[in-house]
Amino acid sequence: MDGNNSVEDDVNEDIQELLSASNLSGRQSRSRAPSQAYNYTVGVDRLDQNVGADRIAIRSKKWGWPLFAFLPDAAVNNAWLLYRMSSAHGHLPLDQLGFKRSVTMVYLRLLQAQQSVPKPITPTPTKRQKVAVDVCLSGVGHHLESMPKQRHRSHCGKKSQPYL
Template identity: 35%
Template sequence: MWCLNTPSGYLVNFELYQGNNPRRLAEYEKSFGKASAPMVQIIKLLTHLKENGYQGTGTIRENRIPRDCPLPSKKIMEKKARGTFASIIDRTHGILFVRWVDNGVVTVPSTLNGVEPTSGVRRYSQAEKKTIIVPRPNAIGTYNAFMGGVDLMDENFGRYRVGMRGKKWWWCIFTWLLDVCIQNAWQIHKKCGGTMTQLEFRREIVTIYLQRYGSPPKSPGKPKHKTIKEDDVLAKTAKLLGEPSAPSVKSAYV
């Protein structure tokens, strides 16, 4: 599932990956690749965001950056000290590219945030054997603050995912939709001041549905056989066959 989430994990929109999607837009796949094209259809990316009144900040792979972009390469940045960063602005489209050295090299394009103001983050230095303060560009800080909505949603799913398994190919999609509905409802519950945990919230849903629509078994264990009269069965069979009714016999278990 391609998902669009808020920072809290609330699912705003999604697109089911279908391989050869009959609703795909070829121009989006050509411009952004198959991985980004579904997200473009959900909500436009960067220049499309800006043209439609939105701003965006996110990460980008090395091979997605225009080749003529004069940003130092990832290999060059890997040799720099932690906290080193470089930036460049595409003034044609109004996109800032920032490359920052942390545990690895991170590249972030943004139409919203700049490099300034920089902030300091705490990192442990193996060379100095102590915690140091590392400078971080504003665009990186903003991305870190608002990323992870999909991860939070997946974490909520993993805790109390529907455990029933089915052999039908569509069953996992159906249970995923159930989990999405419950997770989103729980997020709204918390936003409205509710204090129930997700487990308590799920139990409350089950309890209400059982009280309204369910009837618990009368006794535990294997259900008992129903007692019927054999002469009634024989009479109905004879009627269907057009034969005279059979004589009455004692009741029996069937």
């Protein structure tokens, strides 16, 4: 299933060799440490499987994006596991995708309720109000000048119309 099987086998063999060393009396002593450690890694594999099942694939050149995107997915997975253990799961059983959808809808409703509060309307300042008064009244550099080259539009590359 995943590419870690050969690595796990190699690590388990190395651990078995270390733990099966003979003691001073010459008898072989074996420990259950590898099997007990393997029992605890099943939960990590299950978390990776649950998080990867409904992962949103966003390609990014930033190296930190997978670390950032893993956090909400892991939090939703843990919340879903707690939900399955609660009594609410008996009344409304949801799979992980349904639970994730319901959590998303709750946050969208909260965001919509916050945005429904009207913002105070402020008048937009005019151009004269945006520029300082001493610049407007200086009388210097307020004339049209001819440009040596014709400019191109950045969005389409066509030449701009000259000013009349």
